Amino acid sequence: MQKVIVGNHAVSWGVKLARTEVIPAYPITPQTQIVEELSEMCASGELPARFIKVESEHSAMASAVGASAAGARAFTATSSQGLALMHEMLHWAAAARHPIVMADVNRALGPGWNIWTDQTDSLSQRDTGWLQLYCENNQEVLDTTIIAFRLAEALDLPVMLVLDAFYLSHTSEPVDIPDQALVDSFLPKREAHYKLDINEPHAFNALVKPDDYMEMRWHMHDAQRRALELYPQIESEWLALTGRYYGMIEPYRTDDAETVLITTGTVTSTARYVIDERRSRGEKVGLVKIKMFRPFPVEAMRAALKGIPRIAVIDRNISPGNGGIFAQELRSALYGSDSDAAPQFNGYIVGLGGRNVTPDTINGIIDHVQSGETVDRPDIWVGVKA
C-alpha cells in the first residue's frame, strides 16, 4: 500500500507493523506527532499496545526498561532536551541489554531555545551503548524502524533511529507500507533471552564488583561490533521481501571519484543533486552516506574511501573544542589505513540549529576542498556571520 505521509508518521507505521507492545510517551516538538499517531492507533484498536503518558522523558525510558525487562517489545520517541534528560536511562537500557527501539528527531539543544534540526542531540549520546541509524527519507524511516527491532532483539541492545527535524519529520513523501504478513515473517514476536518470569524468579541489576564489571562492558561492546556483520544480513532479508536496501554506508558515484563528500540524513539528498550536476559536467565527485553511526563501520568506510585523494565531511553538529563528530570518527577510522596516500581531509560544520544547507552550501564545500587550500584547523565553519 502506498501512502503519502510525514516522516513522523512513517515511524508510527513502522512501530505499528512491528506489533510493539508498550509505548511510554512524553510530548516534545518535533517528535510529538509520532506518539500522537501511535496513541490513536492504540485507541482505535489497530495497534493492541499499552500506551502510557508519563511525566518526563526520563520516566519514558524508565518505563520502556521496565516493559522490556518483562519481555515486551517497547518503543518511545523523543528529541533534543528530552533525549538529554534521558541520558542516565540510555546507559541503563543499553548495559542492562534491553532491545528498546527509540526514534530521535534531531533537534538543536538549548540554550538558545531552538526547535530546528541539528544532530548534536543524538551524537552526544554516542557512548551510551545504543546503536544509531540515520535516515535520509521517509521510506527509509519506516523500513529502519522495523529493521531496528530485528537488530535490537538479535543483539539485546537498544537501537536509536534518527531523522531530521522538519525536513523529514514534517515533510510528506510517498511511502510504501508493507503488508502486516510480510513484516510478521521478517519480525516474529519477541523471544526475550532474559526476562522477569514468575516461574523462574531473577533479581536484575545488583551490585557488580570490579571482578565482573569489565566483562559486562566487554560483552556489550562485542554485541555492538557483531552488528557490523548482522546488520547487512538482516537488511538482505528485507531486500528480498521489499526490494529495498540501504546499507550501513552507501557510496554514491564514488567510482573514479577524486573528491568524496561524507554526508548523513537529509543533507545527503541535497548532496546527491549537487554530485549529479557536477558529474554531468565531467567532474570526478561522489559521496558516501553514513547510515550507521554506532557501531561505527570502520572497515566499510576504509574500503569505500580507499585511494580517494580528497574527503570533505559535512557535519550538522558540533563537539565544542574539537569539531564535527562524524569528521572525528572518520579521521580516526582512516588513520593508518593507507599510510602511503593519506587523503586531504577537511571537516565542514554546517546548518546548526536548522540553518538551511542548500546546493550552494555544498557546492561551496566542494570548491573549497578542491582548491586544495590547506587549513590549520580540523573544522571549517561554513557561512558563520562575522
Add this chain to the structure above:
Amino acid sequence: MSSTPLFRNATEPVWCDGCGDFHVLDGLCAALEGMGREPRNVALVSGIGCSSRLPGYMESHGFNSIHGRALPIASGLKLARPELTVIVTAGDGDIFSIGATHLVHTVRRNPAITLFVMDNGVYGLTKGQQSPTTPPGTQMRTAAQPVGDASVDPLSLMLSLGCGFVAQAYAADQPAMQQLMQQAIEYPGFSFVNILSPCPVFRGGMGIYKELRRSISRIDDSGHDPADLAAAHALLASAEAPLAGILFRRDLP
C-alpha cells in the same frame, strides 16, 4: 490591553489572541509597580511552555530556562543574590509534571521565592496534550479517548507538602489577582499562587472565561480563616467550584 510602562518591555507577546497569560503579564507588571519594586531588583525564572515566555516580556531580569527546572534555578539565584525579589512563573505541565519533584524539596527548604503557576490545564506549547491538571474525562484534541488519568489538585498538593502560603487566582479578575500577587511576594517564605489562566485554543474555547467567571467561589466570602490548616483542607474537600483567594497562610516568625 493596558501595559504598565515600568515593568513591560517593548516585545510583543507571541501568545494567541485570548490567551490568559496576557492577563497574568499585565497583572504582574501592575502588582510589582504598585509595590514600588524596580525592574532591576526583580528576577523572573520560568521553565518552558507558552506561559514560560512571560519573563521575556518584562523589563526585569528574566530566565526562560529548562522544562521543569525553574525552581532549582531560582533557588540558586536567590542564594547568590538574596536581595532580589525572585519569582518563578511557569506552566502546570512544567511544575506539576516534569518538575514535580522540585516542588517537594523547595517547599521543605522554604526560600523566600514566589511561585506563580499559570494553570491552563493543558500542555499549550506542544499543542494540546493533557497536563497533570486536566480533569479526567476531558476530551483533548490530541487524543482519541478522553483523559483517563486522575488529575493533580495544585492547592491540596501544596497544603499537603506544608507550603506556608497557598492561594489561587483567576487571571481575568485583575484587582483580586494583583492583590494576591502582592501578598505572595511580600510573604517571607516560599509562597504559591495557582493562577487559572485559560488556554482558549486547546482547552474550552473562549467560553471558558464566562464559565470561570460564573463558577469561581471567593474564599473571602466564606468566612474562612486562612491560618487554620484543617479548615483549609476541609474547604478544599467540600468545594464544588474553583476557589479564589488565600486558602492557607502560616505566619512565620
